[in-house]
Amino acid sequence: MSASDDPRSGDAPRIVGLRLRDVRSVWGPPVAVPLGRGLTVLVGANRSGTSNVAWAFAAALDPSLTFSPGRDVPRRRRGHAAPGATLQFGSGSEVSVHWDPVDGTRTTTGDVPSGHVVWAPIDRTATDLVAAAPLDLGDATVRNHLAAEVARVAQVVLPGIVEVAIDAAGRVTVRDDLGSEIAAPEIRAIVAVGLARALVDAGRAPAALVVEAPEVFLHPAGQETVADLLVAVSIETRTPVVTTTTSPFAIPRTSETTVVALARDVVGRTDVAGTALGDASQARLLGGLLRDAGLAAVLDRVSALPPSTRGVLIVEGGTDEAYLRQVAETLGRGDTLVDLAIRPAGGAMAAAAAAIVLRAESEVPVLVLLDNDAPGRRALETLVSRFGFERRREVMTYADVFEGGPQGVEAETLFDQGLLRRFVRERGPASSHGELRLPQGLPHLDLTSSGKSAYVGWLRTHARPEHLDRWRALLDLIDERFPDG
Structure with missing residues (x-):
């Protein structure tokens, strides 16, 4: 127009x-x-x-x-x-x-x-909307034009719509290619849009x-x-x-x-x-x-994903992203992260929710990387059992690089623990909550929040490839999920 x-x-x-x-x-x-x-x-x-x-x-x-x-x-x-x-x-x-x-x-x-005000509350049907409109429904030409406008909208929203009919009483019938009638709540907004267009065409x-x-x-x-x-x-x-x-x-x-x-x-x-x-x-x-405001931020960022983005890697926090980027640089594996959007979510369940939203909102492949602690396992179970995420392909944990996937494994567990102990000695006891023994006798230094932040910068000058074997294995898993890097 x-x-x-x-x-x-x-x-x-x-x-x-x-x-x-x-x-x-x-x-x-x-x-x-x-x-x-x-x-x-x-x-x-x-x-x-x-x-x-x-x-x-x-x-x-x-x-x-x-x-x-x-x-x-x-x-x-x-x-x-x-x-x-x-x-x-x-x-x-x-x-x-x-x-x-x-x-x-x-x-x-x-x-x-x-x-006329096209008022479409949830308790009105499509027939209510049409019957209230200032249109001569006794005129077949008017009805057919309105049906055509509704069909034009319906076929954009609902695949397989083949027929829209409106009778003289305003009853609206929408059928798909199987002959099934579409339920009234699904077509209320569709009919409202088609009706608004038809009213304009009718000079009203x-x-x-x-x-x-x-x-x-x-x-x-x-x-x-x-x-x-x-x-x-x-x-x-x-x-x-x-x-x-x-x-x-x-x-x-x-x-x-x-x-x-x-x-x-x-x-x-x-x-x-x-x-x-x-x-x-x-x-x-x-x-x-x-x-969770973090989920809204995820939605904001989806619309800003560059066209070249080949995948989204959702992690629990900003430290996880910082570790990945620093490790990839130290190992000369920057190609693994090329055109890969890494999105910290602010916790395990927030990461799960963000993945659900992103997978529905975008066609870009998604991978969720979680700690193998209690919150991480709960998030993983939610994604796999309730939302059909594929284990290891769409959701994995840091424990996947260890045989048997021991519980309690977090990002810091992947580092050479001798390297971590050296960091704690240099930075003092305020950088760590102490050393834990995970299943299978696996050592894990539990860094404090401030310790984690400081450790990221410390890695730049102290980490060597031989300290990062587990991280190399993790990057291999990421490459398997996003093979075009």
Whole structure:
């Protein structure tokens, strides 16, 4: 669609913000929610208020969404609430909507943008969305065009879709190449996107598209595709698009996406915890979504992997990476690490979780390297038994270079222990917790955190190839996993 064909060209300035007061989980001082120039994604933990804010935005634009005081006025404000929503525009103008806290009557100050709001909460079906649209479903031409738009979206997201049919009552049926009907929750977001496009084509550009949890029932790859389509429809139709999500895969990594993190404080009030563009670092925002900010950082780094990357090696910590790089340099094995992205995760279970995310997010081969202590074995068991990671090919431990894989083996165990003892003598007792005896009588010097950091630099001038036989064997295993180095 060209700019000259765009039915919204020359319309009122775009909506850039929403200010809420005394609506559902928003109460007390007004809460300002910024809206992006394309897709706005509201993220947060369960019951953080993302759905409430999305509903309030849709309700501010759509008079047909009834304000029910018993449901929509915060309990803490009943009797003295002033529920309202203010739409803020790029021109600096504002339009305010107020609801009576007793009977829910709606009043507005200014002209609310016209157009149908495609409101797709999780409790609406695809048929609900179509039946509510201002389209003449009795006209077969209109129905067929809408079905074609939905099919165009569905075939991008769900492989094997061959038929989309819409009847005069708005019932939507989507079938695959086996003749199976696709379940309603899977097609709700797909139909919402197709409907928005069809409304534009019919000269009825929607005032907004608001989709709650577009990722429901979709594989991570499908979630990403739907998210990208939501960005595309916002650009193609110049329609404000707002979604909520609890999935990192439903957040497009583009500058056209604005991520707004919501959280509830100790008294239960929803507020904005932070914002970022989709292509900016989102670790702080997504930390609450993923429980571990390190995983969000992994997602940020996936999008930054160079095209030449041939594999990702996930290790527990930064010291593991430093050891690998120094050992490879000392042994003249730098080719083993060429075009290999080494990613410290911040612990064994964090490494496991990062591997799960990376394998779903990217086609680049992944290998997880763990200590063979209790946390490492638990992480390994999780990856192999629950997520189907292949032992030794996709997940291994430092103990794999020892016969029998003795328990307790960590990165430091691979060094010549005489070299480690020399380091401890030079640096003093503060560098070590002492020497342990692992199964099979294997010695292991347990370095402190500060000792490990100091040891990395010390290796540069003191380690010789003869001190690194076990590390040479480990690099051989890495070469087997990533053979093109």
